[in-house]
Amino acid sequence: MINHLKMSNIGPASQMELEFGKRLNLLTGDNGLGKSFLLDIAWWSMTRKWPAELNPKLTAGKVALPTNKKQSAEIEFSFSAASKFMENKSRYDPREQRWTVKQGRPANPGFVFYALADGSFAVWDPARNYWKSKNEKNKERPSAYVFSPKDVWDGLQCEDGAWLCNGLIRDWSGWQKERGMAFDSLSTVLEVLSPSADEKLIPGGLTRISLNDVRDMPTLKMPYGQEVAVVHASSGMRRIISLAYFLVWCWEEHLKANELLGESPETKAVFLVDEVESHLHPKWQRTVIPALMKVMDKLMASPAVQLIAVTHSPLIMASVEPHFDATQDAWFDLDLVGNQVALTQRQFVRQGDIRGWLVSEAFDMKSGYSLEAERVLEDAAEALSGENFSKDDAKIMDQRLREVLSDTDPFWMCWRFVAGKKGWLP
Numbered sequence: 528m529i530n531h532l533k534m535s536n537i538g539p540a541s542q543m544e545l546e547f548g549k550r551l552n553l554l555t556g557d558n559g560l561g562k563s564f565l566l567d568i569a570w571w572s573m574t575r576k577w578p579a580e581l582n583p584k585l586t587a588g589k590v591a592l593p594t595n596k597k598q599s600a601e602i603e604f605s606f607s608a609a610s611k612f613m614e615n616k617s618r619y620d621p622r623e624q625r626w627t628v629k630q631g632r633p634a635n636p637g638f639v640f641y642a643l644a645d646g647s648f649a650v651w652d653p654a655r656n657y658w659k660s661k662n663e664k665n666k667e668r669p670s671a672y673v674f675s676p677k678d679v680w681d682g683l684q685c686e687d688g689a690w691l692c693n694g695l696i697r698d699w700s701g702w703q704k705e706r707g708m709a710f711d712s713l714s715t716v717l718e719v720l721s722p723s724a725d726e727k728l729i730p731g732g733l734t735r736i737s738l739n740d741v742r743d744m745p746t747l748k749m750p751y752g753q754e755v756a757v758v759h760a761s762s763g764m765r766r767i768i769s770l771a772y773f774l775v776w777c778w779e780e781h782l783k784a785n786e787l788l789g790e791s792p793e794t795k796a797v798f799l800v801d802e803v804e805s806h807l808h809p810k811w812q813r814t815v816i817p818a819l820m821k822v823m824d825k826l827m828a829s830p831a832v833q834l835i836a837v838t839h840s841p842l843i844m845a846s847v848e849p850h851f852d853a854t855q856d857a858w859f860d861l862d863l864v865g866n867q868v869a870l871t872q873r874q875f876v877r878q879g880d881i882r883g884w885l886v887s888e889a890f891d892m893k894s895g896y897s898l899e900a901e902r903v904l905e906d907a908a909e910a911l912s913g914e915n916f917s918k919d920d921a922k923i924m925d926q927r928l929r930e931v932l933s934d935t936d937p938f939w940m941c942w943r944f945v946a947g948k949k950g951w952l953p
C-alpha cells in the first residue's frame with residue numbers, strides 16, 4: 528500500500544504532496560492538471576520503472592522530467608512493503624538523465640496493477656518481478672510487465688522475441704477449451720465487472736473471424752441474442768473485458784510462479800485506474816467502483832486492496848457515497864488557483880445526486896444546464912430580484928426561458944410565482 532507522495536519541481540505544480548487512504552482514493556480535477564501524472568509517479572515509486580521505459584509502444588507513462596532544469600527535482604515516497612515500511616527520496620540526475628534509485632533489491636509492495644487511460648496495462652508481480660534472492664543473476668528478471676493496448680489482445684513479447692503473455696484472444700480461447708480454473712475465474716470476474724444483473728458479460732462459444740486468422744476467437748453473449756466476437760465488442764465492453772482478462776492472467780501466472788517458488792500467493796494489491804469511467808454508459812459508471820473494490824475477492828483469499836482511481840464523472844462520485852469511509856478512504860482534487868495548480872484533500876460530503884456533484888468542488892460547475900440555459904437562468908434570476916423590470920421585459924424573458932428549459936424544469940414554478948405576483952404575466 529502506498530502511503531505518501533511528495534513531488535518538487537516536476538509536473539504541473541511546483542510542489543504536490545498527498546497522504547493516501549489505505550482503501551479507496553479518488554482523484555478529480557480539470558484536464559491537464561496532473562491526475563495521470565500522479566498515477567505514473569505512484570507506479571514508479573513502487574516499481575522504480577516508468578511504464579513507457581519498459582514498453583516503448585506506450586504513448587503515456589513517460590519518465591517525469593524536472594520543470595526547472597536548473598533546480599533540483601525530487602520525489603519522496605513511502606509505502607508498506609512485505610517486511611518493512613519503505614521510505615525513500617529520489618532526485619533527478621540531469622547528467623544521467625534519470626532518477627536516482629537505491630541500489631540493491633527493491634522493496635516488495637505486493638501486486639501493483641495500473642490501468643492507463645489509453646487501454647494500456649502494467650503489472651508488477653511480487654512473484655515474477657521481485658528478486659527473491661540477492662543474486663545478481665536474478666536482476667535479469669523483467670522489471671514489470673507493461674502492455675500496450677494491442678499487446679493485451681495479441682500478446683506481449685520481450686525484445687528477444689520470447690512470448691511473455693499470449694494475449695486475451697489466445698488465452699481466453701485456450702482457457703475456455705480447458706474448462707479449468709482460469710476460465711471459471713474469468714467468467715466470475717466478468718460477472719462482477721458487469722454493468723448490472725440484467726446485462727451480464729457472459730462468454731459465448733468460440734468462433735473464427737477471418738480465413739487469415741487461425742485463432743479461435745472468444746465471443747460474448749449479447750442481450751439481443753447474438754454471440755459477438757470480442758474484437759467486435761463495443762469500446763466499453765472491450766475496456767472491461769481486457770481489464771478482466773489482465774487481472775485473471777496476472778493471477779494465474781502469479782499462482783504458477785508461486786508454485787515454482789514454493790511460496791504462498793500474495794494478498795496485497797495496489798490498483799491504479801485512470802479515467803475509470805472511460806467508455807462506460809452512466810448505468811455502468813454507477814457500478815464500476817464498487818465492482819473494482821470487490822473484484823480481487825474473487826481471485827485472492829482475504830485481499831487487502833488499495834484502489835486509486837481518477838475520474839471526470841459526477842456519477843462515479845455519487846456511486847461511491849454509500850461506500851466512502853473517511854477512516855480508510857480519501858478524495859484529492861486538483862484545481863487551478865490563479866495560475867497555480869493546487870492539490871487539496873477534500874472532505875467527502877454526500878451530494879445526493881449527480882447535479883450536486885457537478886456543482887461541488889469536484890467539478891466546480893455553476894449548474895448542470897447547457898451554457899445557454901445557464902446564462903438565461905442567470906438573467907432571469909437577476910430580473911426576479913431587480914426593480915426596473917417591465918412587463919415587456921418579462922414577456923421577452925419568458926420566451927427566452929421557453930427556448931432553453933424543459934417544460935418540467937423546477938425554475939418555472941419560481942418564475943411563474945414571482946412574475947405572477949409582480950403582475951408581469953398576462
Ligand SMILES: Nc1ncnc2c1ncn2[C@@H]1O[C@H](COP(=O)(O)OP(=O)(O)OP(=O)(O)O)[C@@H](O)[C@H]1O
Pocket residue numbers: 537538539556557558559560561562563564565589590591592593
Ligand atoms: N513525464 C512528465 N514530466 C513532466 N511533467 C509531466 C509529465 N507528464 C505530464 N506532466 C505534467 O502534467 C501535466 C498534466 O498531465 P496529466 O496527463 O497528468 O493531466 P490529467 O490531469 O491526467 O488530464 P486529463 O484529465 O486530460 O487526462 C502536463 O501538462 C505536464 O505539466
Ligand SMILES: [Mg+2]
Pocket residue numbers: 562563564644801
Ligand atoms: Mg489524464
